[in-house]
Amino acid sequence: MPRSFLVKKYFTNKRPNYSELESQNAVIPECYPLAELPMRDNSSVLTYYPTALVFNMDALPAPLSPVSPVSPTRPSLTGPLDLSSSPSSSSGEDEEEGGRTSDPPSPVPPHHVYHCLHCSKTYSSPSALSRHQLTHCPGGSEISSIPSQALPRPAFHCKNCPKEYTSLGALKMHIRSHTLPCVCTTCGKAFSRPWLLRGHIRTHTGERPFSCQHCNRAFADRSNLRAHMQTHSEVKKYQCGSCSRTFSRMSLLHKHTASGCCPAS
DNA sequence: CTGGGGAAGGGGCCC
């Protein structure tokens, strides 16, 4: 299941072709320009339907209790193996440095006492919970059990693509992928977010702040380090549902299944 | 063909 359950994806899951938009935004000020919505003229990419978002709590399923420790985002068949049951094992999965991943592997932090009505997620404050629960509102499949009449329609549409969002903030974030306001001063490549640009700048500077504790190999991206760590693990994270063969990356598993190795699947 | 690294996209969460 894609993580982007906020978005209705009508087309392919491949990256959008921004070449046309890039040509439209060829002149963008350097040095971290501000992201702004192209509101000039009457050609705003924002389509705002002032329909109030009504969150019908009565139409929602009963709260989950107790909270399941199983991650709800893991795919079932082709998803990664659940290795979280042995966090201190020698797989090296949890040995990377810093960040939230170094937190204790407790599935529910003790200060998280507000449970989502739709999934097993918990939050430390009512506001955080209510904000999260809004993500279940739009034509999302995660609440398919709720009658469609009880669900509010997505209110924010992107004019450049068919995506729909439940909040203006989410739409603004998405629009940045069209406007690409962050431009590399070295090569001129544009990005949607400053931190993406920072990661890109590392390709110019050669900075690799994430290093493997097993082989001292360094990486510019934490996710790439995480993928690399899988190569040190004897039991890979992603398992074929048919032949039980494991892979270090989901993409490799997809290649495996697409190659027809396991036609029964 | 397979495995792995590099680069990038994008939604979620916290502050």
Added chain:
DNA sequence: TGGGCCCCTTCCCCA
């Protein structure tokens, strides 16, 4: 509400 960061995912390329 927005910035920053996290995490997952995907594509491309190369050995």
